[in-house]
Amino acid sequence: MKYISTRGEAPPVSFTETLIAGLAPDGGLYLPESYPEFGHGAIADFAGQSYADVAQAIVAPFVAGEIEPPILRGMIDAAYASFRHPAVAPLVQIDANLFALELFHGRTLAFKDIAMQLLARLIDHVLQARGQRATIVGATSGDTGAAAIEAFRGLAQVDVFILYPHGRVSEVQRRQMTTVEGDNIHAIALEGTFDDAQACIKALFNHANLREELKLSGVNSINWVRILAQTVYYFTSAVALGGPNRKISYVVPTGNFGDIFAGWIAKRMGLPIERLVIATNSNDILARALASGAYGVTGVHATQSPSMDIQVSSNFERLLFEAHGRNAGALRTLMARLRQSGGFTIEPAPLKAIRAEFDAFSVNETETTQEIARAWREAGYLADPHTAVGINAARRAQAQNGKTPLVVLGTAHPAKFPDAIALATGQRPPLPAHLAGLFDKKEHFTILPNDQKEIERFIRARAGQASRRAAS
Numbered sequence: 001m002k003y004i005s006t007r008g009e010a011p012p013v014s015f016t017e018t019l020i021a022g023l024a025p026d027g028g029l030y031l032p033e034s035y036p037e038f039g040h041g042a043i044a045d046f047a048g049q050s051y052a053d054v055a056q057a058i059v060a061p062f063v064a065g066e067i068e069p070p071i072l073r074g075m076i077d078a079a080y081a082s083f084r085h086p087a088v089a090p091l092v093q094i095d096a097n098l099f100a101l102e103l104f105h106g107r108t109l110a111f112k113d114i115a116m117q118l119l120a121r122l123i124d125h126v127l128q129a130r131g132q133r134a135t136i137v138g139a140t141s142g143d144t145g146a147a148a149i150e151a152f153r154g155l156a157q158v159d160v161f162i163l164y165p166h167g168r169v170s171e172v173q174r175r176q177m178t179t180v181e182g183d184n185i186h187a188i189a190l191e192g193t194f195d196d197a198q199a200c201i202k203a204l205f206n207h208a209n210l211r212e213e214l215k216l217s218g219v220n221s222i223n224w225v226r227i228l229a230q231t232v233y234y235f236t237s238a239v240a241l242g243g244p245n246r247k248i249s250y251v252v253p254t255g256n257f258g259d260i261f262a263g264w265i266a267k268r269m270g271l272p273i274e275r276l277v278i279a280t281n282s283n284d285i286l287a288r289a290l291a292s293g294a295y296g297v298t299g300v301h302a303t304q305s306p307s308m309d310i311q312v313s314s315n316f317e318r319l320l321f322e323a324h325g326r327n328a329g330a331l332r333t334l335m336a337r338l339r340q341s342g343g344f345t346i347e348p349a350p351l352k353a354i355r356a357e358f359d360a361f362s363v364n365e366t367e368t369t370q371e372i373a374r375a376w377r378e379a380g381y382l383a384d385p386h387t388a389v390g391i392n393a394a395r396r397a398q399a400q401n402g403k404t405p406l407v408v409l410g411t412a413h414p415a416k417f418p419d420a421i422a423l424a425t426g427q428r429p430p431l432p433a434h435l436a437g438l439f440d441k442k443e444h445f446t447i448l449p450n451d452q453k454e455i456e457r458f459i460r461a462r463a464g465q466a467s468r469r470a471a472s
């Protein structure tokens with residue numbers, strides 16, 4: 001399978017190359033040339049299979065010819081053995097026709113573990129085969145960083161640099177990034193927002209010399225393999241609820257548009273999904289774009305669901321590319337406008353195509369707190385603030401269009417955001433046992449200004465340091 005860039009000015013690459021690169025050299029995002037299709041019978045056969053079985057079936061066609069099936073299977077088994085729940089991603093009913101798909105039973109308590117555990121193993125496998133090192137860089141609104149550090153910390157071939165917005169992540173999120181010991185792990189508190197951190201990572205990739213010198217590898221959801229790994233739980237959950245004989249709708253707490261785009265891919269691969277519902281907090285650029293066609297960046301608001309405090313949703317570029325019939329020229333024009341004037345207008349035809357599959361609801365802070373309280377009161381369910389945004393959006397979607405079962409993606413464990421939960425319910429969810437002691441450990445991080453040159457200097461000075469020390 002070959003992978004192409006949404007901006008059309010980079011040559012098609014193999015799976016291995018898209019895995020290691022993350023971002024395409026023309027600044028675009030990679031997508032497969034075509035989507036393998038699973039028929040009704042093949043999807044029905046997923047019923048009763050383990051999460052790892054389904055993951056193997058879904059991922060295999062994308063890596064065919066590059067990674068042997070038994071080797072892939074070994075990585076999948078190891079990745080999902082680290083989850084605390086045997087189903088990996090269990091479903092819990094919270095109201096009539098309304099379910100939470102719990103994606104937070106991995107080590108760092110957010111859905112990012114599901115893709116990152118596999119991504120790290122795939123990257124390590126390829127680097128070992130090539131005898132190469134790599135510098136892993138990522139921007140995080142809180143959860144990606146923790147998941148990446150956890151997944152890559154033991155690996156000899158990599159240095160990891162994670163940029164998070166200083167003072168804008170929860171204490172549990174910060175401590176998960178800053179208390180991991182390791183010479184090759186670097187947590188950077190950027191004096192800026194998540195969007196600044198993401199722009200900085202993209203600029204690193206667009207700096208061709210640096211990219212080559214440090215062998216940069218990106219683990220944000222700009223990396224196609226993260227999206228791919230996330231398509232699996234759409235299949236497992238749909239089948240558990242009677243799919244493919246019945247359609248399911250999904251409600252996804254959304255920031256960078258990676259998780260919900262994985263749902264769109266699952267649909268392209270044959271899964272009968274009725275609606276894909278974007279749930280945002282008060283950072284509502286996607287809800288505004290769907291309502292009016294105008295995608296316009298405003299300021300970022302800090303909310304109790306910080307992992308969604310994002311304005312520029314990178315993966316929306318992938319959907320726009322598809323909605324424009326894969327016209328890379330049209331995408332280059334839109335992205336140039338976004339860079340120059342902070343926004344663009346989606347033309348009527350692509351907007352119609354997007355609205356045919358997606359809805360969007362924005363949920364404010366008061367509504368989020370009320371929803372955490374309501375889910376607890378009515379269903380005895382403790383939802384973290386991100387999941388609560390999803391549940392609230394789901395109730396609104398249900399009021400519009402009632403009969404189809406709705407699955408809300410439960411993106412974080414409530415113990416990751418104990419203050420918001422305590423405020424709404426009076427309950428303080430305890431951390432799972434493996435994180436006991438998190439608050440006693442020493443933190444390591446560096447505060448850096450939002451300055452591209454300084455960040456590059458910092459990374460240059462430290463990349464490869466751990467390996468040089470080990471060798472000397």
Ligand SMILES: *Cc1c(COP(=O)(O)O)cnc(C)c1O
Nearest residue numbers: 143255256257258259307411412
């Ligand atoms: C990352 C994250 C999101 C947003 O996911 P995207 O793929 O960026 O849209 C939502 N909730 C939580 C808890 C997250 O960590």
